[in-house]
Amino acid sequence: MPCYVAYHQKKLLGCQRKEARLARLIAGGKPPLEKLVEAALEVRDARVRVLRVRRSLIAPAGDALDAYRVIDSKIHAIEATSADEILNEFGLEVGETS
Numbered sequence: 001m002p003c004y005v006a007y008h009q010k011k012l013l014g015c016q017r018k019e020a021r022l023a024r025l026i027a028g029g030k031p032p033l034e035k036l037v038e039a040a041l042e043v044r045d046a047r048v049r050v051l052r053v054r055r056s057l058i059a060p061a062g063d064a065l066d067a068y069r070v071i072d073s074k075i076h077a078i079e080a081t082s083a084d085e086i087l088n089e090f091g092l093e094v095g096e097t098s
Helices: 009-027 033-056 064-079 083-089
Strands: none
């Protein structure tokens, strides 16, 4: 499609929506552990998608390789994040998920 212009803002908005959903789940009481873990993993995947979009927007010229390396390292770090770490980030202690 030669006239197609990608709308990358959707990924960022989706990530914000998933983070808000996880925060609501945590604030709403004691949801089942499986729902918390599922929401945390969705947040992790959404964050990776946002970074991949940012990587795709870098023009392949000049010091683009350095910028690619920085974003790739962030992607790998987020992919290695566990659900417990994300839940800790949102204020839920690891001991509370057991």
